[in-house]
Amino acid sequence: MMYGTVETDEERLEHLLKLRQLQDETGGFTAFITWSYQPSHTELGGAEATGIDYLRTLALSRIVLDNFDNLQASWVTQGGKVGQLSLAYGANDMGSVMIEENVVRAAGASYCMDEAEIVRNVEDAGFIAKRRNMHYEVLGDPVFRAIDVPRMIELATAREDGAGHIPAELSQYEARSRAGKQLRVIPN
Numbered sequence: 001m002m003y004g005t006v007e008t009d010e011e012r013l014e015h016l017l018k019l020r021q022l023q024d025e026t027g028g029f030t031a032f033i034t035w036s037y038q039p040s041h042t043e044l045g046g047a048e049a050t051g052i053d054y055l056r057t058l059a060l061s062r063i064v065l066d067n068f069d070n071l072q073a074s075w076v077t078q079g080g081k082v083g084q085l086s087l088a089y090g091a092n093d094m095g096s097v098m099i100e101e102n103v104v105r106a107a108g109a110s111y112c113m114d115e116a117e118i119v120r121n122v123e124d125a126g127f128i129a130k131r132r133n134m135h136y137e138v139l140g141d142p143v144f145r146a147i148d149v150p151r152m153i154e155l156a157t158a159r160e161d162g163a164g165h166i167p168a169e170l171s172q173y174e175a176r177s178r179a180g181k182q183l184r185v186i187p188n
Contacts, residue, residue: 003057004037004049012057016064021163023067030136031070031093034061035077051082054091070136080113084121093120093132108114117142 001019003012024028034057036049049057054074062071073091075083083094083134095118113121119142129137143149 001032001061002035002037004053005046006042012049013060013064014163016061020065020067023065025174028059029068030061030134031072032061032065032068033074033095034058035074038077042131051078051085054082057087058086059089075113075118081123083113084125087122087125087127093121115142115149119144 001012006016019029019032034054036054036057037046039048047114056071058071065071070093071084071091072093072095073083075086075094078086082108083091087094097109119129129142131142133139
């Protein structure tokens with residue numbers, strides 16, 4: 001759930017209650033992640049939600065969504081330290097190492113943690129770090145403890161900042177932003 005643009009607190013709660021009902025009906029969600037709106041570089045603009053607002057939203061999510069086994073910390077939008085605090089506010093999953101991330105980065109967030117840093121944050125918060133698959137089956141201990149893994153302190157990018165090249169497979173898609181529409185000229 002992305003929050004923090006124009007919705008009210010009541011609308012956030014309504015969204016959570018609808019998710020809870022859907023989970024009761026289907027059991028189809030493996031996890032829930034709440035992401036705060038990242039206003040930089042967006043047409044909507046506005047202010048970024050605070051870390052306190054994020055932690056309150058996460059804690060409320062844990063209470064309302066007690067039928068979700070897993071709540072993931074959004075360190076990608078909040079940073080490692082708020083991600084670490086998330087474990088005390090209802091999250092039981094720090095997510096995963098990212099090699100490349102372009103969605104929230106395009107909006108201005110640029111946090112990066114490799115496995116060693118994620119594990120350090122989990123353990124410093126008093127928890128035991130384990131690897132898992134997408135079905136939340138435990139796979140074992142962190143990889144970097146068994147083999148030498150190079151540290152990754154920066155995310156890769158699919159496209160350099162300011163690159164105006166649009167891949168051929170995307171050139172015919174309608175642009176969703178004003179800036180995108182100005183960049184694309186679609187032949188008739």
